[in-house]
Amino acid sequence: xxxxxxxxxxxxxTEYELSPKQEKxxxxxxxxxxxxxxxxxxxxxxxxxxxxxxxxxxxxFSIGGKGTGKRNKLQNFLVDKYRSSNFSESNQVERSPExxxxxxxxxxxxxxxxxxxxxxxMKVLDMTQSxxxxxxxxxxxILEKITSRIRKDISQIQSEYNAENFERFEIGKVSQxxxxxxxxxxxxxxxxVLGKPGAGKTTFLKYLAIQCxxxxxxxxxxxIFITLRQFAEAxxxxxxxxxxxxxxxxxxxxxxEIDSIFKNGRALILLDGLDEVxxxxxxxxxxxxxDISTRYSHNKFVISCRIAARExxxxxxxxxxxxxxxDEQINNFANNWFKSKNPEISKKFISKLEENLxxxxxxxxxxxxxxxxxxFEDYLDFPTNRSELYERGVGVLLSKWDAxxxxxxxxxxxxxxxxxxxxxxxxxxxKTFERxxxxxxxxxxxxxxxxxxxxxxDAKTDSEALLIDSEAVLKSIEAQHGLFVERARGIYSFSHLxxxxxxxxxxxxxxxxxxKNLVNHISETRWREVFLLVAGMLQNADEFLLLMKEKxxxxxxxxxxxxSFLNWGHQKASSIKLPFAAIEIRICYFELEEDSTFDDTMxxxxxxxxxxxxxxxxxxxxDDLANYLLNDYSLADYxxxxxxxxxxxxxQSLFTHxxxxxxxxxxxxxxxxxxxxxxxxxxxxxxxxxxxxPNYQQDEPNMKEWWKINGYNxxxxxxxxxxxxxxxxHDWQLTEEEMQFNEEQIELLQxxxxxxxxxxxxxxxxxxxxREVRDKIEDELFLPIVEIEKRKEQK
Numbered sequence: 001x002x003x004x005x006x007x008x009x010x011x012x013x014t015e016y017e018l019s020p021k022q023e024k025x026x027x028x029x030x031x032x033x034x035x036x037x038x039x040x041x042x043x044x045x046x047x048x049x050x051x052x053x054x055x056x057x058x059x060x061f062s063i064g065g066k067g068t069g070k071r072n073k074l075q076n077f078l079v080d081k082y083r084s085s086n087f088s089e090s091n092q093v094e095r096s097p098e099x100x101x102x103x104x105x106x107x108x109x110x111x112x113x114x115x116x117x118x119x120x121x122m123k124v125l126d127m128t129q130s131x132x133x134x135x136x137x138x139x140x141x142i143l144e145k146i147t148s149r150i151r152k153d154i155s156q157i158q159s160e161y162n163a164e165n166f167e168r169f170e171i172g173k174v175s176q177x178x179x180x181x182x183x184x185x186x187x188x189x190x191x192x193v194l195g196k197p198g199a200g201k202t203t204f205l206k207y208l209a210i211q212c213x214x215x216x217x218x219x220x221x222x223x224i225f226i227t228l229r230q231f232a233e234a235x236x237x238x239x240x241x242x243x244x245x246x247x248x249x250x251x252x253x254x255x256x257e258i259d260s261i262f263k264n265g266r267a268l269i270l271l272d273g274l275d276e277v278x279x280x281x282x283x284x285x286x287x288x289x290x291d292i293s294t295r296y297s298h299n300k301f302v303i304s305c306r307i308a309a310r311e312x313x314x315x316x317x318x319x320x321x322x323x324x325x326x327d328e329q330i331n332n333f334a335n336n337w338f339k340s341k342n343p344e345i346s347k348k349f350i351s352k353l354e355e356n357l358x359x360x361x362x363x364x365x366x367x368x369x370x371x372x373x374x375x376f377e378d379y380l381d382f383p384t385n386r387s388e389l390y391e392r393g394v395g396v397l398l399s400k401w402d403a404x405x406x407x408x409x410x411x412x413x414x415x416x417x418x419x420x421x422x423x424x425x426x427x428x429x430x431k432t433f434e435r436x437x438x439x440x441x442x443x444x445x446x447x448x449x450x451x452x453x454x455x456x457x458d459a460k461t462d463s464e465a466l467l468i469d470s471e472a473v474l475k476s477i478e479a480q481h482g483l484f485v486e487r488a489r490g491i492y493s494f495s496h497l498x499x500x501x502x503x504x505x506x507x508x509x510x511x512x513x514x515x516k517n518l519v520n521h522i523s524e525t526r527w528r529e530v531f532l533l534v535a536g537m538l539q540n541a542d543e544f545l546l547l548m549k550e551k552x553x554x555x556x557x558x559x560x561x562x563x564s565f566l567n568w569g570h571q572k573a574s575s576i577k578l579p580f581a582a583i584e585i586r587i588c589y590f591e592l593e594e595d596s597t598f599d600d601t602m603x604x605x606x607x608x609x610x611x612x613x614x615x616x617x618x619x620x621x622x623d624d625l626a627n628y629l630l631n632d633y634s635l636a637d638y639x640x641x642x643x644x645x646x647x648x649x650x651x652q653s654l655f656t657h658x659x660x661x662x663x664x665x666x667x668x669x670x671x672x673x674x675x676x677x678x679x680x681x682x683x684x685x686x687x688x689x690x691x692x693x694p695n696y697q698q699d700e701p702n703m704k705e706w707w708k709i710n711g712y713n714x715x716x717x718x719x720x721x722x723x724x725x726x727x728x729x730h731d732w733q734l735t736e737e738e739m740q741f742n743e744e745q746i747e748l749l750q751x752x753x754x755x756x757x758x759x760x761x762x763x764x765x766x767x768x769x770x771r772e773v774r775d776k777i778e779d780e781l782f783l784p785i786v787e788i789e790k791r792k793e794q795k
Contacts, residue, residue, distance in 0.1 A: 268300045
């Protein structure tokens, strides 16, 4: 809390008719930094008497509320009252206060409004109005070791994750401790805060200024926030101390008083955006910072700068790095962003992030997280076409962020248009992604950049000069756009795997034969996002999706056993006459067969989640399918559905319970099936199977022992009934030798399922596909090769 002059407070006490006892407590509270207990002890009164006096004081000022809120309201009122009076000039300035605390209090009062105006709000990107900094601010974490200065071999970094089965966040994950930013500022007197573009450096410095002026942090210091670009471009090029003095309007604080504040080490000097200073002004600004930080070394200094942006040497400063946002920070930011609109939107936003990990990766950068919040606001969802979302994110980093703030940077590659920059990044992305290299040495990266530059008009042809230029280009991309990040000394990667995938997709999409080459990776998990992005980029995705379909069908084309499995699904679906697409029925039966056919090991291996996604795209559950038929089609269709798919689902449930030894529900399961309209032989067989079960309720121990001895045979008899009467439950894994699936076939079947899942996801995305091609693909999903060829001949 800021200290006010006692004479001023005494005048206010008289004006508001405070009693002598009330005045003593009132003046002491707002003129010193003593605690309530210390003040009570000074006047020899109890804690209760102290609170009573203050409650009367608040009434005199007509201030209501509870707790510290009343104290803050009165403090702010007194500050405004003081600023609107002439007391500061007439009683303080001329007599150079003997107590430095009084001077600090006076200067804090005079700079308060300036700090609130310059640091109290933020407006970035396409925000239609400013938002209060305290309303949106999320605590920043700091890394004490700069990641780009850590020595690691590329093999060490690569060993930290599995290229075929890794958590996406691991590529940018750091192992060192993350320390709250406020704690770091307390710990060091001189800090150089480094960070990637959009990491929140400026917001952090503004937050420090607001916290300080509001009395919540370093309350004995005067916060001074300077945008270095504005200082560098100021008229007549004043020195830094003179520029700081000019901040105070109407000479409310003199240069001598500022000098006194600095000499007594009572300033918190926040210098923002060293990287934004033009090359022509840079050396002069560096000298000014060195001079003032050396001359007034007992003050606190915090400078912000982008990583890799500038060469500097501040010997007494400690370099630290702003850490990427973690899950907790992302959630806090989202909650703050949406709380004034609707807290439920925040929950939905966070849920959607969890469903879209490539999108969530971008949220680790505060600037891109802001973009995601803005995108989400309009439709309460992210764009279905992810390539468009990522394109906007790239646009923010490549040009929009600096342009919005009016910053022109000295670019060593000014001749490269926005498209050329994207082409360069795409060339690097494709080459490295195809090799599975998520991390690459600086020399290799420079050579790729040099190769691109070499092929441009008017480029240098000398290899050494090209390599020098390529290093400058690399550092510019890193510092100005943040799309390359130095993960360890001399080892780079794209800032986010999402952007690596985006530029890979862009490179494939814009080159001849790119699509034909891409489909060769149809069964490689790490290419999944690239496929989705390419589909979204194409004006017409017909050719691409047909290439995918052909490649998928060929995965199982030469395996007779797997073709027999697909043929069973086709025959089963064809036997049921319902007003659905055949693929929907085939999907239902592949899912049923997976549950009742494969053992635990194989079931754990084969993932059929995409089946659910496809059906949910049209209907939520089987019950919804039934209601759909009942409402929109004939009663006959409903009964057909009930006595086919629903009945088979009941059999699958019975089999699953038996397989896992849940014998206590088997009789109920069979009773449920017997309620269906069954053919006599099936009804007899089921009843006979049910009669074999002991009465579980009457003799549980006997049932348990019976099941140990007879359970396997009972399950096999159930399977035989399912195969004979329903054509489901085939033991593709364990029956006669010619039908048994080996490990290689199981792996191949999983790749087939995954690839079809990817194709279905492309169809469900926002890519453009003609109705004819969409119908053809859906109609032929999961069909055996023989049937596909037959349909081609018919056409």
